Amino acid sequence: MASFSTVYEAIKAPLVLTGNPWTTPVVALVILTCAYSVSRIVYNLFFHPLAKFPGPKFAAFSNAPFSYWFNSGRQPYKILDLHRKYGPVVRVAPNELSFNSAQSWQDIYNYREDNKVFMKGSFYEGGSFATRGYTSIVTEPNPKKHHEMRRLLSHSFSQQSLSEQESLIAKTIDKLVLDVVGTRGKQQSGFDISRSFAMMTFDIIGDLSFGETFGCIENDKFHPWIEIILGALTQLAVFDTFKRFPIAGGVVALLLFGKIKKLLAETWQNEEMAIDSVNRRIARKTTRKDLMTRVLEKRNPAEVSDTQLAAHAADIVLAGSDTSSTALATTTYYLLQNSKTMSRLQHEIRSTFHAYDEICDKSTVPLPYLKAVILEGLRLVPPLPLGLPRNVWKGGAAIGGHFVPGGTIVSTNPLAATLDPANFTDPMAFKPERWMGQANGDNLEAAQPFSVGPRSCLGKTLAWMEMRTTLAKIIWMYDLELVDSSIDWHRDSEMRTLWHFPKLMVRATKRAGKDDQNGGDIIAGHYGELV
Numbered sequence: 001m002a003s004f005s006t007v008y009e010a011i012k013a014p015l016v017l018t019g020n021p022w023t024t025p026v027v028a029l030v031i032l033t034c035a036y037s038v039s040r041i042v043y044n045l046f047f048h049p050l051a052k053f054p055g056p057k058f059a060a061f062s063n064a065p066f067s068y069w070f071n072s073g074r075q076p077y078k079i080l081d082l083h084r085k086y087g088p089v090v091r092v093a094p095n096e097l098s099f100n101s102a103q104s105w106q107d108i109y110n111y112r113e114d115n116k117v118f119m120k121g122s123f124y125e126g127g128s129f130a131t132r133g134y135t136s137i138v139t140e141p142n143p144k145k146h147h148e149m150r151r152l153l154s155h156s157f158s159q160q161s162l163s164e165q166e167s168l169i170a171k172t173i174d175k176l177v178l179d180v181v182g183t184r185g186k187q188q189s190g191f192d193i194s195r196s197f198a199m200m201t202f203d204i205i206g207d208l209s210f211g212e213t214f215g216c217i218e219n220d221k222f223h224p225w226i227e228i229i230l231g232a233l234t235q236l237a238v239f240d241t242f243k244r245f246p247i248a249g250g251v252v253a254l255l256l257f258g259k260i261k262k263l264l265a266e267t268w269q270n271e272e273m274a275i276d277s278v279n280r281r282i283a284r285k286t287t288r289k290d291l292m293t294r295v296l297e298k299r300n301p302a303e304v305s306d307t308q309l310a311a312h313a314a315d316i317v318l319a320g321s322d323t324s325s326t327a328l329a330t331t332t333y334y335l336l337q338n339s340k341t342m343s344r345l346q347h348e349i350r351s352t353f354h355a356y357d358e359i360c361d362k363s364t365v366p367l368p369y370l371k372a373v374i375l376e377g378l379r380l381v382p383p384l385p386l387g388l389p390r391n392v393w394k395g396g397a398a399i400g401g402h403f404v405p406g407g408t409i410v411s412t413n414p415l416a417a418t419l420d421p422a423n424f425t426d427p428m429a430f431k432p433e434r435w436m437g438q439a440n441g442d443n444l445e446a447a448q449p450f451s452v453g454p455r456s457c458l459g460k461t462l463a464w465m466e467m468r469t470t471l472a473k474i475i476w477m478y479d480l481e482l483v484d485s486s487i488d489w490h491r492d493s494e495m496r497t498l499w500h501f502p503k504l505m506v507r508a509t510k511r512a513g514k515d516d517q518n519g520g521d522i523i524a525g526h527y528g529e530l531v
């Protein structure tokens, strides 16, 4: 085997010829770097505490594959492939394990012994308001502080509080259903209903959190605030790569200094707008019921500042918009590709309601097929496609039947859990019946689109309200048709922190007898104003 001195002489020879006085330190540095790299590779592959876990060899000794997958836009599918190949636990990076079993959801995200829970880690650092020294309900890592935040905000998300907010929510849903679908759906070329769902959910959550709608539906345009915040979010894969490769990341950050400075300036400006909106909402003495109503009643301003409320509001807007619209778009796509399922849902909705006005949160709760259809949409495309990382505490813990050492970063990958044949039979098929007692061989607990435990979705009830009532209203009122049936939702979608879908162009025809000329049984109140 070559000794250190042989290697040293071999590298030095060409440099000596140049008479360069730096020869010795340069050669020594090259040798030391190579030796360090080789020893890291050997350690990661054979001696690392995670060495026993299966996975691709390259991913076991380098973060490069993980970063490549994350930046490629197809990361959830890659992780799914890995789970299909290696089983329910895969080493996806030197210090990271991905799981995809029902048990792993509980073990990673729920309370464990002594009411302890794995903490969110560095992945959540640097979110909005971080440069001002604030965390939010979404980003706060400390379980005690998070508990306090969640306790305060939960008042706004209770069933009773949401019932009080329903008229505000319904107003925006009706604008989409009656105005946008009703007019633009008539066009021969159709319209992108997925984009309209996104505009609707942004308008709803802006209205509830900031006290002002973003006016996306009215202007048929995303508000600049949304474009900036979504733009920053899509860069998450790049920032994650910087963290994994700090030296190379530092160099790239220097090269991209101008771009990063612009992004930071835009983020700062967005935060200012959030603060201004929240301040205006606080100053307004109003009986209006929105997400701020209960929070303002319950908070102690000495403990929870106005800026802290703005930090929460900004992250709630992010958490509560793209997710619900993804679920609506996915469910609509699969309904339009599966005529039998669509017919059954149409029958359930159209035979239950005699007038559009009857459709609301409460009246849609008892519809079993509607619920099953939405659950199946959430299974096929979990709206948050990332495996949400948690840090295993010192001393280690069992996850999905495997002992995992302390300090490991773990996650359950939502898409790899729901599309793996190990958990669902015929996983790529749209079968709402599996949620209605016909789960032949399906492990329904493996689908947890809202996550579980103390950091699970706070807006779940609101999301269900939006999803049920929007779908029921559209299907009650229109027959929909897919303009371009060649799109494939999974093949053509990318994950850029959130989903990027192909255009979902649809035509909508008002059902016979369900317009103002024929029958007039649509709505007593607001229809006239909108059309």
Ligand code: HEM
Binding pocket: 137, 138, 150, 205, 315, 316, 319, 320, 321, 323, 324, 327, 382, 383, 384, 388, 449, 450, 451, 454, 455, 456, 457, 458, 459, 460, 462, 463
């Ligand atoms: C179908 C729609 C939705 C899905 C699938 C969904 C999914 C999720 C998931 C998986 C998490 C956990 C995130 C993590 O661990 O980092 C989460 C957290 C959260 N979601 Fe949702 N969400 C949806 C809609 C909403 C809506 C409409 C709102 C509010 C308006 C909302 C507000 C939140 C908040 C505040 C958190 C942070 C909770 C905490 O850490 O205590 N979500 N959501």
